[in-house]
Amino acid sequence: MTSTTALHAKHLEAGAKMVDFFGWDMPINYGSQIEEHHAVRQDAGMFDVSHMTIVDVTGPQAKAYLQYLLANDVAKLKDKGKALYSGMLNEEGGVVDDLIVYHFDDTNYRLVVNSATREKDMNWLNGCAEGFEVSITERSEFAMIAVQGPNAKEKAATLFSAAQKEAVAGMKPFFGVQAEDLFIATTGYTGEAGYEIMVPVAQAASFWQGLLDAGVKPCGLGARDTLRLEAGMNLYGQDMDETVSPLAANMGWTITWEPADRNFVGRKALEAQREAGTDKLIGLVMTDKGVLRHGQKVRTENGEGVITSGTFSPTLGHAIAMARVPAGVGDTVEVEMRKKWVTVKVVKPSFVRNGKSVL
Amino acid sequence: MSNIPKDLRYAASHEWVRPEGDGVFTVGISEHAQDLLGDMVFVELPDVGDEVSTGDDVAVAESVKAASDVYTPLTGEVIAVNEDLEDSPELVNSDPYGDGWMFKIKAEDAAEFENLLDAEAYESTLDED
Numbered sequence: 001m002t003s004t005t006a007l008h009a010k011h012l013e014a015g016a017k018m019v020d021f022f023g024w025d026m027p028i029n030y031g032s033q034i035e036e037h038h039a040v041r042q043d044a045g046m047f048d049v050s051h052m053t054i055v056d057v058t059g060p061q062a063k064a065y066l067q068y069l070l071a072n073d074v075a076k077l078k079d080k081g082k083a084l085y086s087g088m089l090n091e092e093g094g095v096v097d098d099l100i101v102y103h104f105d106d107t108n109y110r111l112v113v114n115s116a117t118r119e120k121d122m123n124w125l126n127g128c129a130e131g132f133e134v135s136i137t138e139r140s141e142f143a144m145i146a147v148q149g150p151n152a153k154e155k156a157a158t159l160f161s162a163a164q165k166e167a168v169a170g171m172k173p174f175f176g177v178q179a180e181d182l183f184i185a186t187t188g189y190t191g192e193a194g195y196e197i198m199v200p201v202a203q204a205a206s207f208w209q210g211l212l213d214a215g216v217k218p219c220g221l222g223a224r225d226t227l228r229l230e231a232g233m234n235l236y237g238q239d240m241d242e243t244v245s246p247l248a249a250n251m252g253w254t255i256t257w258e259p260a261d262r263n264f265v266g267r268k269a270l271e272a273q274r275e276a277g278t279d280k281l282i283g284l285v286m287t288d289k290g291v292l293r294h295g296q297k298v299r300t301e302n303g304e305g306v307i308t309s310g311t312f313s314p315t316l317g318h319a320i321a322m323a324r325v326p327a328g329v330g331d332t333v334e335v336e337m338r339k340k341w342v343t344v345k346v347v348k349p350s351f352v353r354n355g356k357s358v359l
Numbered sequence: 360m361s362n363i364p365k366d367l368r369y370a371a372s373h374e375w376v377r378p379e380g381d382g383v384f385t386v387g388i389s390e391h392a393q394d395l396l397g398d399m400v401f402v403e404l405p406d407v408g409d410e411v412s413t414g415d416d417v418a419v420a421e422s423v424k425a426a427s428d429v430y431t432p433l434t435g436e437v438i439a440v441n442e443d444l445e446d447s448p449e450l451v452n453s454d455p456y457g458d459g460w461m462f463k464i465k466a467e468d469a470a471e472f473e474n475l476l477d478a479e480a481y482e483s484t485l486d487e488d
Contacts, residue, residue, distance in 0.1 A: 028397075029397065033398050222423060226423065289421075290401065291401070291426065293426075
């Protein structure tokens with residue numbers, strides 16, 4: 001059974017090429033994936049991300065529950081609307097999923113988790129809630145549209161009411177606010193400024209049309225993947241999963257170790273991993289012809305690794321990748337491409353931000 | 360439905376062939392093939408002077424999505440390659456039967472052309488996909 005979002009008819013109307021994405025019939029592109037990519041880097045593009053799962057966590061122990069559930073610590077969230085990126089780990093210290101949590105107050109939070117792992121995540125959230133006084137409520141009545149790019153905020157604002165404009169005025173990155181019928185957040189998955197906007201399903205198509213009329217280019221999952229990879233953002237299921245430590249997925253910064261007595265799921269295993277050392281997620285750059293791709297073998301002086309995500313970077317004009325390799329590799333590694341071993345450069349796993357190369 | 364010009368012949372592996380006279384044939388990939396691959400980012404072409412045999416992988420069409428071998432549909436000598444694809448691989452997407460051509464081959468046996476699929480037969484292979 002294939003699921004469709006509230007914007008499905010709009011995608012077909014625009015002539016999108018549709019693909020099955022973990023049970024969802026979603027647009028991969030509307031013509032040229034590269035043009036869509038450039039639109040986000042240079043102007044404004046939008047993505048239907050309604051397939052993602054929105055979950056509200058409320059109740060007197062909402063904060064305590066999330067402090068137990070997540071490797072990052074929601075106690076860091078002091079301001080209303082502030083968001084946090086975190087991994088949700090299993091007892092073995094593997095990543096069940098990565099997510100964003102918005103804080104409204106200590107009894108009221110909103111999570112956005114991946115669509116591909118929806119059922120597993122809901123079971124996990126409910127399983128971990130045992131003994132906590134919390135309610136966990138999926139909010140499937142919302143569609144979600146990500147509007148991203150240097151002109152995204154300005155173009156999106158043409159659809160906002162006076163109250164909504166006031167609500168987002170001066171809003172810093174990684175905040176969300178409910179403003180009348182819209183939940184507007186300064187988050188994204190592209191490395192550009194913009195919003196992720198939750199809109200009631202009934203209004204989704206007209207809101208999308210409004211953005212089209214404002215000159216926002218519809219973008220598919222293809223461009224979403226090249227944009228997030230340029231930005232050095234992980235894709236769950238590819239760059240990490242239940243068998244991978246966040247320490248081996250460039251997610252060390254999302255683990256809050258202090259206070260040491262905060263018990264969160266996976267903490268013990270994670271401490272042991274930290275002690276023993278783990279593989280590392282690195283960035284790779286290849287300026288010669290060819291494209292680095294997921295699954296290609298990597299050879300380093302410390303042993304073998306693998307490319308977790310690779311692509312042609314439309315912004316940089318050459319191949320980039322993220323690879324999981326043994327710790328302590330040098331300035332170059334070798335990648336097996338089409339039966340040949342090619343030397344490529346090692347960089348931090350972040351390539352483009354705000355339209356510009358960070359290499 | 361994909362555009363499949365009647366005046367060309369095709370290989371089941373999605374190359375098209377156009378006779379230019381004097382045993383010379385131009386080769387590219389079909390609109391259907393470029394559509395499957397998506398935005399082209401590199402095209403690796405054979406060298407002029409290469410002696411190639413039918414079915415050899417002689418070129419690589421690399422898109423955002425995948426790298427795909429291109430096979431020569433005829434035996435002969437490569438006498439020209441489309442150097443514009445070096446800087447503008449997207450020509451394969453925008454004009455697969457025109458400016459997106461890949462290489463020209465001087466066939467050893469021009470009659471080999473007749474064994475290739477005509478537009479109708481090629482179209483029927485797509486229906487089976």
